[in-house]
């Protein structure tokens with residue numbers, strides 16, 4: 243498995259590098275989050291040993307369990323999924339970056355818990371760029387007020403935005419949604435405070451990460467392409 247993972251990782255990294263080059267950037271400008279939600283802790287260990295050091299989980303319980311089981315490894319854990327407020331505490335204990343702050347009540351809960359744990363937590367705001375009802379996140383119009391809210395909450399360090407492309411759309415729709423996320427970030431790039439500066443764009447998964455990079459992704463979240 244470990245050799246297989248080395249091959250898969252090399253393939254994905256090459257595709258990242260090629261897409262970065264097409265957008266006039268370096269491979270090193272794009273962080274690969276290897277999504278481990280499909281596999282158990284033992285397989286996650288093999289993936290780490292094959293060279294994936296930034297790992298993403300979408301469920302707090304699983305992230306917590308794996309972080310404990312793999313605590314001997316120097317893994318940077320990212321929480322990529324949606325969070326319930328009662329799961330914030332355990333998530334902050336292990337996650338380096340929270341990708342999906344998607345509502346005011348969650349912002350407040352994360353800020354409060356981070357303050358209680360005496361830490362500053364790196365976060366991204368999730369934006370609903372597809373406008374699909376089923377999707378989480380702030381609308382484009384709500385981003386400004388969410389940023390304003392966080393400016394007053396120093397235990398959160400807001401580093402950028404995150405999105406999921408709509409399920410219904412085709413490749414062109416995804417490209418338009420990724421471009422929209424970039425435009426929203428650029429529209430708010432004048433906000434520069436001690437705890438807010440939007441640089442990161444977490445967008446793109448196995449099916450569309452190259453398009454996302456062409457549109458400016460700085461973080462891609464890739465799962466299934468690693469397990470083929």
Ligand SMILES: *Cc1c(COP(=O)(O)O)cnc(C)c1O
Pocket residue numbers: 277279300322323447448449463464465466467
């Ligand atoms: C599962 C998941 C991914 C990875 O999706 P793949 O299509 O398997 O690459 C990315 N982001 C989030 C939020 C996910 O839940």
